[in-house]
Amino acid sequence: MDEEKVDSGKRNFLKAMIVVSAGAAVAGVLKGVVSNVIAPSSGLTAFPTLTLVDSETGAPIHTSDIKVNSTKAYVYYYPLQNDPNFLIRLGDQNNNDVKVVSKQVTVPATGRVFTSAAGVGPYGSVISSSAICQHLGCVPPIIHYYTPGTPIPGHPTLVSQQQSAQNGMLTGYVHCNCHGSTYDPYNGFAVVTGPTVHPLPNTILDYDPVTDTYRAKSMVGPTIYGKPNDLSGGTPFSSGTTTTAVSKISVLS
Numbered sequence: 478m479d480e481e482k483v484d485s486g487k488r489n490f491l492k493a494m495i496v497v498s499a500g501a502a503v504a505g506v507l508k509g510v511v512s513n514v515i516a517p518s519s520g521l522t523a524f525p526t527l528t529l530v531d532s533e534t535g536a537p538i539h540t541s542d543i544k545v546n547s548t549k550a551y552v553y554y555y556p557l558q559n560d561p562n563f564l565i566r567l568g569d570q571n572n573n574d575v576k577v578v579s580k581q582v583t584v585p586a587t588g589r590v591f592t593s594a595a596g597v598g599p600y601g602s603v604i605s606s607s608a609i610c611q612h613l614g615c616v617p618p619i620i621h622y623y624t625p626g627t628p629i630p631g632h633p634t635l636v637s638q639q640q641s642a643q644n645g646m647l648t649g650y651v652h653c654n655c656h657g658s659t660y661d662p663y664n665g666f667a668v669v670t671g672p673t674v675h676p677l678p679n680t681i682l683d684y685d686p687v688t689d690t691y692r693a694k695s696m697v698g699p700t701i702y703g704k705p706n707d708l709s710g711g712t713p714f715s716s717g718t719t720t721t722a723v724s725k726i727s728v729l730s
């Protein structure tokens with residue numbers, strides 16, 4: 478069984494759930510680097526299901542709150558209080574929603590393959606991933622989403638190469654300015670440029686079309702940087718909380 482299937486098996490095996498308060502989660506963590514240390518158990522035995530809410534109002538995030546190709550990064554914490562994730566509504570160069578379908582994504586480090594998370598929402602364009610770089614753990618805003626056509630520092634031809642690969646559609650990237658790793662959010666956050674050899678872990682979202690709301694419910698792909706499994710090495714949300722707050726942060730380009 479390959480690494481990603483093993484990861485998935487572990488996730489499926491995990492049973493109980495402790496969910497938790499998100500207020501303190503949004504305050505910290507967005508500066509600096511996550512250390513790659515031995516990760517202690519959080520006590521969680523299953524992924525929590527957490528509704529995404531606005532960090533200022535506490536109201537559930539709706540599709541209209543997530544702007545297509547936003548120049549602000551939307552970040553929330555999942556599955557633990559110290560795990561930042563991107564929330565991105567992908568579009569083309571004209572800011573039309575782009576539907577994201579599941580793909581078979583290769584992990585360069587191992588050659589293993591996992592099935593990426595599909596986009597959700599009314600247009601299938603809302604996606605999410607860990608916002609911790611898989612190279613050495615840099616976090617937003619050092620790593621952030623570059624909208625379609627935005628030049629990538631140190632990679633002057635990358636945008637045009639991607640346009641060619643996508644049959645003319647100009648797309649964006651997640652790029653880390655620490656050492657130059659680039660990920661493709663339209664294709665499971667696959668590795669585009671190193672030095673990373675692991676895609677970003679995909680966060681699986683659930684969308685309720687009746688209430689137009691979003692929930693984070695699990696993760697697939699490699700484990701979050703520095704962790705033997707996604708539920709270790711951090712502080713769980715406090716028991717009884719069922720939400721996690723989405724913040725908008727400025728990005729450095």
Ligand code: FES
Nearest residue numbers: 610612613653656
């Ligand atoms: S930590 Fe992101 S490229 Fe090195």
